[in-house]
Amino acid sequence: MIRVEELSFKYTGAKEYSLKNINLKVKKGEFLGILGASGSGKSTLCLTFNGIIPHSIKGEFNGNVFVQGYNTKEASVAELSKLVGLVLQNPDSQLFNMTVEEEVAFSLENLGLDVEEIRRRVYWSLKITGLEGLENEFPPNLSGGQKQRLVIASVLAMKPQILVLDEPTSQLDPLGREQVLSLITLLNKEQSITIILVEHNTEYLFDFADRLIVLDKGELVMEGKPREVFEEAGFLRNLGIKIPTSVKIGAELKKKGLLERAALNDRELVDAIRTFLKG
Numbered sequence: 001m002i003r004v005e006e007l008s009f010k011y012t013g014a015k016e017y018s019l020k021n022i023n024l025k026v027k028k029g030e031f032l033g034i035l036g037a038s039g040s041g042k043s044t045l046c047l048t049f050n051g052i053i054p055h056s057i058k059g060e061f062n063g064n065v066f067v068q069g070y071n072t073k074e075a076s077v078a079e080l081s082k083l084v085g086l087v088l089q090n091p092d093s094q095l096f097n098m099t100v101e102e103e104v105a106f107s108l109e110n111l112g113l114d115v116e117e118i119r120r121r122v123y124w125s126l127k128i129t130g131l132e133g134l135e136n137e138f139p140p141n142l143s144g145g146q147k148q149r150l151v152i153a154s155v156l157a158m159k160p161q162i163l164v165l166d167e168p169t170s171q172l173d174p175l176g177r178e179q180v181l182s183l184i185t186l187l188n189k190e191q192s193i194t195i196i197l198v199e200h201n202t203e204y205l206f207d208f209a210d211r212l213i214v215l216d217k218g219e220l221v222m223e224g225k226p227r228e229v230f231e232e233a234g235f236l237r238n239l240g241i242k243i244p245t246s247v248k249i250g251a252e253l254k255k256k257g258l259l260e261r262a263a264l265n266d267r268e269l270v271d272a273i274r275t276f277l278k279g
C-alpha cells in the first residue's frame, strides 16, 4: 500500500532535516501506530503520504514515497486524496459547509460522480460514522466527537483505502475520544481500511495497532509489534513517550524479578497479580 524509501525532508528555511532516511512499508489492511515526542516528525511524515509534502509544502525532499504504486512526487494531491484520506487534530479547521450532508457531499462534487452515487456515498459515510439523522445539522453545533466523525465521514466518502489520522482525538473530551477511536477500530477491522494513526493514547495503540514505529528527531528508531515496542519501556520513556499505566507497573514488577515481561495490558496485569497472590 505504502512504501517509503530513504525519505529525508527539510522544510524551506529550516536548519535541520525533519525526516531523516526513513524506510517503511505499510501493508494493505494494516493498522500502523506512530509514536514520538513533540517535534519528532510525526506530522511531517503524515503529510508525505498524500503528497501535501512536497507539492503544497516545499522543502528539500530526498527519497521516494509510493502509494499503491504511485510515486507521490509525480501524482497530484487531488489524485492521491482518492487513495489516502487525511484527518487532522482540529475538526473545526476541516469543516466549512452549512449542513452535515453538504459537508460530506462537498468532497464528492469535484469527482464527477453522478447524483445517485453521491447520494449513496453520503448515506454510507454518515451511517458508518454514526451520524445518520444529523444530515441537516449545522456542523459547528455538533459535539467535538461528532465533528471529528464528520471529518472522517467526508474523507471516507472518497472511498480511500488508506486513512491517515494525525492526533484526531487530542482536542476531544473522553466521550468524543472513545467514539472516534471505536470508529477507527471498526473501519480497520470491518472495512479493511489501512490505518496510520498518530495517537498519544498508547493504551489504545497497545490493544489495536498491528505495528508501531517510533520517531526521534526525524529518525525511525524503533519498529515492531506493540508488545515488542512497549517491552522497551525505559527506552520509550527517555524519548518522552507516554507508556500505558499497565506497562509502567509491569516494568517495575519485571525489575523486581516478579514478571518476565513488562508489556501487559490491564487485563493481563490483573491476571498476573492474581496469580502471584495465589502463589
Ligand SMILES: Nc1ncnc2c1ncn2[C@@H]1O[C@H](COP(=O)(O)OP(=O)(O)OP(=O)(O)O)[C@@H](O)[C@H]1O
Binding pocket: 011, 012, 014, 018, 036, 037, 038, 039, 040, 041, 042, 043, 044, 045
Ligand atoms: N512548516 C514548518 N516549517 C519549518 N519547520 C517545521 C514546520 N513544521 C514543522 N517543522 C519542524 O519539523 C520538526 C518536526 O515537526 P512535526 O510537526 O512533524 O513534529 P510532530 O512529531 O508532529 O510534533 P507534535 O507532537 O508537536 O505534533 C520540528 O522540529 C518542527 O519544528
Ligand SMILES: [Mg+2]
Binding pocket: 042, 043, 044, 166
Ligand atoms: Mg504533530
